[in-house]
Amino acid sequence: MLETWNSDRRRTAIGRTTLSVPARKALTDRQLGSDRTILDYGCGRGGDVRALEQLDCRVTGWDPYYKPEPKAEPASVVLLTYVLNVIEDPAERRDTLRRAWELADALLIVSARLTWEKSKVKGEAFGDGLLTSRQTFQHLYGSSELRSYVEEVTGARVVAAAPGVVYAFKDETARLAYLTQRIVPDAEWLASEDTTSAIAALVDFVERRGRPPRIEEMPRATAELLAHLKPNEVKRLVRETADPHKVEDGGKRSTLNTLLYLAVELFNGRGPFSSLPISMQIDVRAFFSSYKEACMRADRLLLKLRDDGYVRGAMNASQVGKLTPTALYVHRRALDRMPTILRLYEHCASIAAGRPEEWSVAKLKHQGRAVSWLDYPEFDEDPHPKIRSSYMVDLQTLETSHMSYEKSQNRPLLHRKHEFLAPDDPDAPRYRRLTESEMRAGLYEHPHLIGTENGWEAELVRCGRELRGHRLVRRAAD
Numbered sequence: 001m002l003e004t005w006n007s008d009r010r011r012t013a014i015g016r017t018t019l020s021v022p023a024r025k026a027l028t029d030r031q032l033g034s035d036r037t038i039l040d041y042g043c044g045r046g047g048d049v050r051a052l053e054q055l056d057c058r059v060t061g062w063d064p065y066y067k068p069e070p071k072a073e074p075a076s077v078v079l080l081t082y083v084l085n086v087i088e089d090p091a092e093r094r095d096t097l098r099r100a101w102e103l104a105d106a107l108l109i110v111s112a113r114l115t116w117e118k119s120k121v122k123g124e125a126f127g128d129g130l131l132t133s134r135q136t137f138q139h140l141y142g143s144s145e146l147r148s149y150v151e152e153v154t155g156a157r158v159v160a161a162a163p164g165v166v167y168a169f170k171d172e173t174a175r176l177a178y179l180t181q182r183i184v185p186d187a188e189w190l191a192s193e194d195t196t197s198a199i200a201a202l203v204d205f206v207e208r209r210g211r212p213p214r215i216e217e218m219p220r221a222t223a224e225l226l227a228h229l230k231p232n233e234v235k236r237l238v239r240e241t242a243d244p245h246k247v248e249d250g251g252k253r254s255t256l257n258t259l260l261y262l263a264v265e266l267f268n269g270r271g272p273f274s275s276l277p278i279s280m281q282i283d284v285r286a287f288f289s290s291y292k293e294a295c296m297r298a299d300r301l302l303l304k305l306r307d308d309g310y311v312r313g314a315m316n317a318s319q320v321g322k323l324t325p326t327a328l329y330v331h332r333r334a335l336d337r338m339p340t341i342l343r344l345y346e347h348c349a350s351i352a353a354g355r356p357e358e359w360s361v362a363k364l365k366h367q368g369r370a371v372s373w374l375d376y377p378e379f380d381e382d383p384h385p386k387i388r389s390s391y392m393v394d395l396q397t398l399e400t401s402h403m404s405y406e407k408s409q410n411r412p413l414l415h416r417k418h419e420f421l422a423p424d425d426p427d428a429p430r431y432r433r434l435t436e437s438e439m440r441a442g443l444y445e446h447p448h449l450i451g452t453e454n455g456w457e458a459e460l461v462r463c464g465r466e467l468r469g470h471r472l473v474r475r476a477a478d
């Protein structure tokens with residue numbers, strides 16, 4: 001095979017000192033662990049293999065140039081990391097993807113470089129990509145191109161985990177379990193050491209979820225500590241201890257979460273009731289008259305996403321976020337507090353294009369349907385955070401775009417930080433106080449001037465003020 005390569009592919013493999021972005025993402029998504037075997041197919045110099053070994057993973061690597069022996073064996077999870085984009089022959093690219101899919105027992109994770117890196121890759125047109133001066137080939141993918149390509153070749157439904165990283169599951173149940181975990185993260189159970197703390201943990205679950213758990217949803221230690229009590233006794237204890245208002249609120253939250261999940265599922269292809277993760281099945285039984293009713297309500301919710309008036313109304317009514325003439329901006333910490341229709345809006349975008357790893361504020365447009373994830377690395381420390389990058393997906397075309405401000409001398413920045421957060425966020429009062437003193441000092445009198453670093457600095461000078469952390473003080477004489 002090597003003799004037939006028309007580009008110098010081995011040169012695309014870099015020496016990694018830390019885990020690659022896709023492997024890191026898969027770890028945090030709990031798709032890689034010591035309980036699963038992993039094959040890094042096209043592992044290059046083996047940086048990810050070594051890093052995963054150090055994390056006690058059972059991992060092997062295979063690469064046609066760097067590690068051709070022993071031959072690749074099937075594994076639970078196969079990583080195909082930045083391999084497809086370096087293969088210049090479309091037929092071989094397809095065969096490689098197909099081969100990686102055959103080797104995966106449970107999950108194939110495919111990553112590729114995206115078109116937004118165009119400016120970094122210089123070269124001459126060659127086939128459907130570019131040949132660089134080092135004779136390496138690059139076919140940069142559009143996000144939706146990668147997703148539909150993997151879908152077409154594997155025949156599986158594919159979920160975008162992050163920009164340029166997609167998961168293809170062998171089994172629908174595993175895909176749905178992954179989606180549930182993204183939409184309704186596992187309720188954390190309080191630790192239980194004795195019967196009293198086990199009951200407290202149970203009551204906490206009931207209050208948060210709005211229903212009692214089934215035994216299979218409990219951590220083993222909790223279940224064992226409660227095993228000597230009769231079911232009726234447990235029920236009585238919960239009834240007597242749980243706060244009925246909290247249980248009611250928990251029930252509402254679970255109902256909305258279930259609807260959200262089923263609506264995202266429809267967007268992404270919905271399966272039968274039995275394919276839902278067990279906790280979701282119990283929620284459907286507890287909060288709806290039937291699965292059919294739940295699905296019908298979720299379908300209506302998804303339809304409402306197309307209704308500008310409805311979406312706009314939800315933005316106006318949202319308790320969290322800053323509404324501008326074009327979009328609603330919400331901090332990451334407050335995202336789950338948006339109305340369900342807006343959570344659905346953001347989730348659909350993330351399933352289609354993948355949320356980036358680093359972001360702090362989501363922007364949901366109200367005309368057209370587009371979500372951007374904006375990265376303000378110092379949102380908490382900087383009183384007026386500067387943007388580092390934005391990643392946008394248009395839900396109508398599924399096209400994505402990326403903007404980096406790293407080289408910009410005059411970056412856009414944020415004001416009135418508290419507006420992006422929920423009113424009860426512990427940092428909101430401090431940010432609000434700063435906004436109020438900035439208003440009193442006249443700093444917001446010319447809104448068109450203060451959107452970028454230079455204009456803001458000029459206004460601070462004009463008003464004779466400067467910032468010390470989150471305090472506005474008189475400017476020291478120069």
Ligand SMILES: C[S@@+](CC[C@H](N)C(=O)[O-])C[C@H]1O[C@@H](n2cnc3c(N)ncnc32)[C@H](O)[C@@H]1O
Nearest residue numbers: 009010012013042043044064065081082083096
């Ligand atoms: C950009 S490197 C990525 C290496 C590694 N996955 C990483 O992310 O560090 C691309 C690798 O793909 C390998 N490769 C090229 N053609 C391949 C094929 N048909 N099947 C599997 N791997 C291939 C190359 O040898 C090279 O090591």
